[in-house]
Amino acid sequence: MATALVTGGTAGIGHAFVQALAARGDDLVIVARNTARMQALADELGGDYGVQVECITADLSRRDDVDRVAARIEDPDRPIELLVNNAGFGLHSRLLDPDVEQHRLAIDVMCFAVLVLSGAAARAMTARGHGRIINVSSTSAWIMAGNYSAIKAWVLRYTESLAVELRGTGVTATALCPGWVHTEFHDRAGISATNLPDIVWIPADQLVRECLRDAEAGKVISIPTLKWKVAIAVAQYGPRSFVRWFSGKLSSSRHEQKDRQKARMAERVQTVAQMASDSVHLAAETTRHAAESTRQRVTTALHREGGDSGSQA
Numbered sequence: 001m002a003t004a005l006v007t008g009g010t011a012g013i014g015h016a017f018v019q020a021l022a023a024r025g026d027d028l029v030i031v032a033r034n035t036a037r038m039q040a041l042a043d044e045l046g047g048d049y050g051v052q053v054e055c056i057t058a059d060l061s062r063r064d065d066v067d068r069v070a071a072r073i074e075d076p077d078r079p080i081e082l083l084v085n086n087a088g089f090g091l092h093s094r095l096l097d098p099d100v101e102q103h104r105l106a107i108d109v110m111c112f113a114v115l116v117l118s119g120a121a122a123r124a125m126t127a128r129g130h131g132r133i134i135n136v137s138s139t140s141a142w143i144m145a146g147n148y149s150a151i152k153a154w155v156l157r158y159t160e161s162l163a164v165e166l167r168g169t170g171v172t173a174t175a176l177c178p179g180w181v182h183t184e185f186h187d188r189a190g191i192s193a194t195n196l197p198d199i200v201w202i203p204a205d206q207l208v209r210e211c212l213r214d215a216e217a218g219k220v221i222s223i224p225t226l227k228w229k230v231a232i233a234v235a236q237y238g239p240r241s242f243v244r245w246f247s248g249k250l251s252s253s254r255h256e257q258k259d260r261q262k263a264r265m266a267e268r269v270q271t272v273a274q275m276a277s278d279s280v281h282l283a284a285e286t287t288r289h290a291a292e293s294t295r296q297r298v299t300t301a302l303h304r305e306g307g308d309s310g311s312q313a
């Protein structure tokens with residue numbers, strides 16, 4: 001029985017991959033950060049399909065974790081027949097932002113880890129003479145929507161280059177370019193996708209079904225659904241100036257959405273800070289009043305006591 005390794009297999013597109021692969025009888029290795037969630041999924045898949053599921057807890061932004069996963073891929077005693085480099089996240093930081101931490105994490109997870117894990121798989125698979133590598137890019141690779149587009153364009157071009165090096169080895173590399181898919185991606189990135197028309201969305205199971213078929217056929221680029229094939233043809237062969245204009249519109253609406261969210265958050269923080277400051281002020285005033293009335297009561301009592309002792313003398 002073949003074994004497939006899927007990074008980010010616990011949610012969204014990766015989850016659809018592990019479901020489809022388990023349903024066809026593949027054993028699985030799932031890689032993600034959340035161990036409890038991964039283990040629950042492993043139990044479910046084992047119960048539903050009778051397949052073996054191994055879990056590797058790894059943060060693919062960390063070099064030592066990536067190396068650990070690469071070593072598992074190259075283990076000659078437990079061969080991996082299919083690698084799906086899927087783990088990733090949305091990135092909407094502006095290119096002019098001085099804080100580049102999110103950019104660094106995104107490049108580590110969606111480029112560097114893909115490079116290391118694909119290389120490990122390609123070495124192990126060419127030694128056996130068969131195997132498939134799928135790297136999840138995006139239709140964003142064809143537009144100019146910030147660093148996310150640049151990263152996904154890198155995944156696309158890297159996978160095409162890998163396919164060139166692998167020619168004639170029996171091993172294939174496929175870049176999957178999804179359009180919009182309902183997953184945790186948009187919530188995690190803090191962007192609302194509710195205003196997008198239904199037509200742009202692709203069901204994750206259909207995306208995965210078409211991608212696995214394309215990978216089996218040895219296709220280097222997989223763009224599931226006709227509507228997205230047409231959209232990408234327009235982006236690829238249409239005037240670059242039009243694609244840049246469209247990208248600008250898309251990016252600025254996302255940035256405006258982010259700015260509105262930030263402004264709402266800043267307003268909330270200011271209201272809470274004002275309430276906290278009012279409460280502290282009120283508490284201080286109450287304490288001052290209480291201390292003053294105690295002082296007055298004590299003074300009155302002392303006066304009364306002084307008067308009483310004078311009359312007794």
Ligand SMILES: NC(=O)c1ccc[n+]([C@@H]2O[C@H](COP(=O)([O-])OP(=O)(O)OC[C@H]3O[C@@H](n4cnc5c(N)ncnc54)[C@H](OP(=O)(O)O)[C@@H]3O)[C@@H](O)[C@H]2O)c1
Nearest residue numbers: 008010011012013032033034060088138180181183184185
């Ligand atoms: N959804 C879309 O519309 C869309 C469109 C085009 C391309 N894509 C691409 O599709 C891929 C999957 O996205 P999705 O939409 O399925 O997102 P998702 O629902 O948020 O799932 C992301 C998966 O990646 C894992 N992950 C995230 N960061 C990780 C890290 N540092 N180390 C290890 N695992 C990590 C998550 O698990 P843990 O949190 O447990 O680590 C989770 O299993 C991404 O590469 C994304 O760029 C998505």
